[in-house]
Amino acid sequence: MRLLIVEDEKRLALSLAKGLTAEGYAVDVVHDGREGLYRASEGSYDLVILDIMLPGMNGYRVCAALRAAGHDVPILMLTAKDGEYDEAEGLDTGADDYLTKPFSYVVLVARVKALLRRGGQGTGASPVHVHGDLKVDTAARRVFLGDDEVTLTAKEFAVLEQLVVRAGEVVSKAEILEHVWDFAYEGDPNIVEVYVSTLRRKLRAGLIRTVRGAGYRLERVEAAR
Secondary structure (H helix, E strand, O other): OEEEEEOOOHHHHHHHHHHHHHOOOEEEEEOOHHHHHHHHHHOOOOEEEEEOOOOOOOHHHHHHHHHHOOOOOOEEEEEOOOOHHHHHHHHHOOOOEEEEOOOOHHHHHHHHHHHHHHHHHHOOOOOEEEEOOEEEEOOOOEEEEOOEEEOOOHHHHHHHHHHHOOOOOEEOHHHHHHHHOOOOOOOOOOHHHHHHHHHHHHOOOOOEEEEOOOEEEEOOOOOOO
């Protein structure tokens, strides 16, 4: 899943990005309200972490503008302010949750996961995807092949997640890069092939099919009886 952090305290923003990346998310960071509004409007994000006190445009206005434009991405607001009025104002502009600085990183991650689960439930999506004898629980981040649990790294899981939520469809390498690696990734795009090869080895040959010139497709392949 892909997250956007809009926070002008650069040290805090980069610290959050590093931690959330280690959790398996693709994270983009901007430090200005107007840039945050543009990126959130144009990008495909699963959640936005939005500070209130921002240069260019404050978080209240960014949130209100996103909602007015019809964007329903979950928004977690951050602020150094405290008080019921501030929280009410943030929620009135369309924010989904609110966290006052200083906060525990553990609490932030719990709020992020809760909002992502809530967003999935709101669209009628189940966190458990069953494809043949492959079962992927995106909430618990666990994978089963038949009765056996398969251990995956955070990045391996993120690549598989992109394929399983669109099982049967072709997912391009560019789409996987966009959602699993962050916006600023400038490394070799063939890194996707490396992870797909690892998934094939850990799961089953033939489960992920390469569609030449287009991308990858998750196939329904049952275990031999």
